[in-house]
Amino acid sequence: MVCACLWLLGCCLAAPHAAVAQTAAAEVGELQLERTEDGLYLGTTLQFDLPDLVEDALYKGIPMVFVADAQVLRDRWYWSGRLVAEATRYLRLSYQPLTRRWRLSISAVPFSNSGLGVMLVQKFDDYADALSAIQRFARWKIAEPDAIKADAVHTVDFRFRLDMSQLPRPLQIGAVGSASWNLLVSRSQRLPAEPAK
Template identity: 60%
Template structure:
């Protein structure tokens, strides 16, 4: 009986199969790269969704913004106009308190390094609704409400949501910087911001609102501090 050497046959078959497979693999890889590039370009060319287009737009405006320099320092008076997002108002009517914060920072420009903050002021607000009494309560504090026992909290009660919002939207003679922090050289900028403070909400609610545009509320204004922008009070 004649013996057949299977090893030589197997080696020859594998080499032939690999020689045929390599060009096909290269062609398949090239096709996949072209398809991936085309899909990426098509995705980038798509217009932004309606939610994305409006997610960065402020749901209100700053109608009035005045700075007054006095012996007490720099005083800020401003009037804002905004409507609460629908999700925020719905949470309020369910008895969940909402938190807001107004922040003012005075920074000095430095060409050789990042700007240096020379003064900062913060005002925290908590708005809540009592379903049993159908009354609104607005509390204001210089420190976060989560820091129990710190700072002074002032509270007011209202029959209507609009009345509570009117008080929130009006800031009068708020001391945002001491007098010795101002130099009037034009190298200082005041950054003002009013926003919904998600950090003080219950943890489960914070997680459920991450990335959702319906919880956006942000108004901001920046002003360079010069003699033309700051009024002197006698």
């Protein structure tokens, strides 16, 4: 009886640490910010493994939607930063069990059942390749040139998350408050003022 109680206590204490370890391993690499005449571009690489429950749902044919947000704030000495630009990218990953292929759809607007809107669609034979495509951001335009002042310091806040609101209703109910469905990585980086010419 005592052994069973100790084993149960050990399992309860180990479970939260396992969830923390999984989220602690997720991170955003350095943000590569490129200021050009066309605007401000962001590039980065994410490092994470999808939670087991998310991966299992994918293999059962349930699509997962991820959201990447980038905010550009102009620093102000007298108050918090002023939001000058914002960009959002939606990524939907799905698995087709019949063809055993992965499909990644990328859009600047939320996905809807109407099928309207411009999006990029990529297909992959391998799960690792599809996940790698989600984790790479290259030359993503996050601000127009007139939004960025050359003589001001800006801060770029980047966030990537699993959109729980896009899950089927039964999964939403089970996922509320569960660390097993959590995926959120973020990073902030300063964009210094351009040197005077």
